Amino acid sequence: MESRPLRTTVIGSYPFPSWLEFASGRLDQFGPADRDELIDDAVTVAVQDQLAAGLDVVTDGEQTRLDFNLSFYGFLRGIEMESASPRLHGPPAHDQRGKHAITEDLVAPDGLGTVEDFERLKRIAGITLEGRSNSPTLKASVPGPFTLSGRLIPNAQYTDRYAITEALLPIVRKELEDLVAAGCTELTVDEPSMSCYAYKEDPARFVDIFNRTVEPVIGKCRLSTHLCFGNFKGHAVGYRRYAPMFPAFFDLKADEIHVEMASREYAELEIIGKIAKRADVAVGIIDVKSYFIEPEDFVARAVNECLKHAPADRLSFAPDCGLSQTARWASRQKLSNMVSGVGSVRAKL
Numbered sequence: 001m002e003s004r005p006l007r008t009t010v011i012g013s014y015p016f017p018s019w020l021e022f023a024s025g026r027l028d029q030f031g032p033a034d035r036d037e038l039i040d041d042a043v044t045v046a047v048q049d050q051l052a053a054g055l056d057v058v059t060d061g062e063q064t065r066l067d068f069n070l071s072f073y074g075f076l077r078g079i080e081m082e083s084a085s086p087r088l089h090g091p092p093a094h095d096q097r098g099k100h101a102i103t104e105d106l107v108a109p110d111g112l113g114t115v116e117d118f119e120r121l122k123r124i125a126g127i128t129l130e131g132r133s134n135s136p137t138l139k140a141s142v143p144g145p146f147t148l149s150g151r152l153i154p155n156a157q158y159t160d161r162y163a164i165t166e167a168l169l170p171i172v173r174k175e176l177e178d179l180v181a182a183g184c185t186e187l188t189v190d191e192p193s194m195s196c197y198a199y200k201e202d203p204a205r206f207v208d209i210f211n212r213t214v215e216p217v218i219g220k221c222r223l224s225t226h227l228c229f230g231n232f233k234g235h236a237v238g239y240r241r242y243a244p245m246f247p248a249f250f251d252l253k254a255d256e257i258h259v260e261m262a263s264r265e266y267a268e269l270e271i272i273g274k275i276a277k278r279a280d281v282a283v284g285i286i287d288v289k290s291y292f293i294e295p296e297d298f299v300a301r302a303v304n305e306c307l308k309h310a311p312a313d314r315l316s317f318a319p320d321c322g323l324s325q326t327a328r329w330a331s332r333q334k335l336s337n338m339v340s341g342v343g344s345v346r347a348k349l
Helices: 018-024 032-053 070-075 114-129 145-151 161-181 192-197 203-217 271-276 296-307 328-346
Strands: 077-080 100-107 137-143 186-190 222-227 256-260 280-286 315-319
Touching: 018 032, 032 114, 032 328, 100 161, 114 137, 114 161, 137 145, 137 161, 145 161, 145 192, 145 203, 161 186, 161 203, 186 203, 192 203, 192 222, 203 222, 256 271, 256 315, 271 280, 280 296, 280 328, 296 315, 296 328, 315 328
Parallel strands: 137 186, 186 222, 222 256, 256 280, 280 315
Antiparallel strands: 077 100
16 A cells, blocks of 8 residues: 655554553542543543654554553453562563463453544544644554463463464454454554564464454555564563564565664664565664654664665654653654654655
């Protein structure tokens, strides 16, 4: 699908406003109308910040999600939610995120909640954008089944992670179909677990899982995937190399493939040229794990380096990952500088 050269986009998540962080730990003190207002206000803030930055693609900031992935377990039936993290103290790391036991068939009879989120985004963005001649694209993000399987414990029925993945695959596939039916024209299927584990698993098997998941929506929206190495409280979890994924991942049925580059000092940048022969590339040029605020000229230099490997009409630019783990003041300035830096290069094309 065609897109604007050197598009500016985001992965999905955006930091919660401080008042939402405070309220989310005290939801029992709010009525349902209060909670609806909290969410509407938070999405409005996230959209406004993205519009102020001038992005070509905006999301709802995933303001209804405690995490880009973990909150979806609340929509699944057949699991017993763990009441507390296994490790509460010491340096933050991914082992502080608990796993849940499977008790019966995995189903999601009411879906995963993303359609309701997208309808809210359309409503709130529509109010803000009314009368504008060139509105940004509204994007939705859904975790893929392999990533979603990561916090569930195998049992006699689902004997390993791949069996759990296969049970979740039709649930995610149905969610994608419902989003497209709701008018979503830009859709990301996040599979960071695939990029984290490709070095020790069969990458061709990952490609097959991804392609079967997205099969019903291919050609019906701009479909992308996000390949990063994890970001929990500013920490990666995976082996941070793209080499193990390719050439297998060239066969992903996606219009755009996002790669994390800024936090890795642009290692393996040449891979974007190879991806660009098959799909658009969204290059992560903003480090969400660092509080170094990339200046506009710094961003422009990065864009020009990317143009040595891939043509402008195949390139988009984004933060390395979602911004939920980055303070809002830094996220605002990083996005603003990213858009300005990319724009300065675009103006010279």
